Amino acid sequence: ILFLWPCCICTMKIFSFSCHVLTNHIWFRATDGSKWSFLEHKGPVMAAPYEPLPSNVRFFYDGKQMKLSPEAEEVATFFAKMLDHEYTTKDTFRKNFFKDWRKEMASEEKSKITDLKKCNFNEMGEYFKAQSEARKAMTKDDKLKIKVENERLLQEYGFCIMDNHKERIANFRIEPPGLFRGRGDHPKMGMLKRRIRPEDIIINCSKGSKHPKPPPGTKWKEVRHDNKVTWLVSWTENIQGAIKYIMLNPSSRIKGEKDWQKYETARNLKKCVERLRNQYREDWKSKEMRIRQRAVALYFIDKLALRAGNEKEEGESADTVGCCSLRVEHINLYPEKDGQDFVVEFDFLGKDSIRYYNKVPVEKRVFKNLQLFMENKQPEDDLFDRLNTSILNKHLQELMDGLTAKVFRTYNASITLQQQLKELTTDENLPAKILSYNRANRAVAILCNHQRAQPKTFEKSMQNLQTKIDAKKDQLSDAKRDVKSAKADLKVRRDEKFKKLEEQLMKLEVQATDREENKQIALGTSKLNYLDPRISVAWCKKWGIPIEKIYNKTQREKFAWAIDMAEDDYEF
DNA sequence: CAGTGTACTTAGGATTCGGTTA
């Protein structure tokens, strides 16, 4: 059966080279590794050129006013814009910034400005604050003008043609220069992210397409025609030396098909996960250390949905780990704790320096193995010294086609959503069902450790909600009193009003519960990246819930394929 | 098998939008 890819831009369906054979999807695409046959686009939107500050905005060094060269001034404004941010108080940030700033200074500046503490950026900071206030206070008309201009830019640069279809581009703007903001304890925070010039940019498009033009008087680094990749534009960033790309929006066919494929791989894992589990349980007993380590690591990845944990170059980024890169210092073993046997306590920083803290009872064999792995090791030694992600993935590839460590996260997330929805959904009113959905989603977010900082406005917003609830309760008790004293002929209408109020109250209370439970949990990441959207679509169909209650516009665009495909009986 | 480079997905915080309330 041919599947027609639903296009959210032109409402036509794109012919997709995918088909169903029973429950298996076979991709005919990419037998030769090509990702497209035609690609045409307008290239990136370059960052706006630097506009020097007006002369009344002054910089002071050691109490004395100093006029900076445009180059030094630009970098100074990057710092000035961040004055209120915690970053600027951090030693590493200040040190890196100052070092890179000095590189941009003219020689007289360099010899004068030798101490960051003596730099006074306050007028610059105030100036930018005033500017943003002014922007907020603009007239409706001026705001509209900006909006129109943004829309024009989007229409001109925000789309490309790929294989006969107009597709939305995700990030069509070149990242502007600024100060690098790493996450966690990043050794490079504060370094200068330099301005990207056309000469740094590689364009990728069809040979036979209209090539994007570089800005007048400039040249691209290269125009290439590589249809084995999906990116339209790339450049190398100066902080880590990593390559940055401009790619298509998640609503595009090329991203959507890949997403679909990801979930199909996870469903394949579902079919053989029991076999794999038996296998790694057996491997806990292996004579070979490397196999035991592999098996225990896989157990963690499966049970706890840990990330694979690639090796990282020391000193290049924050010290974070995943499963294979766990160190002895990241776990504690308790033969008995809080009435449970064989408890492993995890405490480490994962991706984005988000803390993972968990106490889990494990099987005795796992526990004994961990003791063995930790024998005669220092805290900073690798827990799995005979293992890395490459070894693990090679093993997984042998167990199932397309299997890698990250598939377990997708599989466990999706299966958890499906189970939780089954368990939690009751035949109640709509808000209660939505709460059940969010709770199922939350179970996944907790499993995947998707945390967020408690919003600064959290307490206040809870208070506001409580005020609304109290007001509604008052209305309701008033209404109740009315019902008692009502004459018979008015009773029906009063009852209706009464019912409506109760509904409104319940809705508010559900909202409050949801918000409270969600205080430090981020649902978006799992919803967007780990949960097979067809589970949600089927759930909506089954319970008669409009899809808009679950997915906003952008999400509906991203998951158009699933909305188009899944019926109420879909099973992950 | 280590080291390097590339391409792509996943991630939380910052910023902006747009509707509501004071």
Add this chain to the structure above:
DNA sequence: TAACCGAATCCTAAGTACACTG
């Protein structure tokens, strides 16, 4: 009409995975 607030969107960093090389 400004202030406020939650949701949506933007931004880009930080992961995973794998090919290639020697």
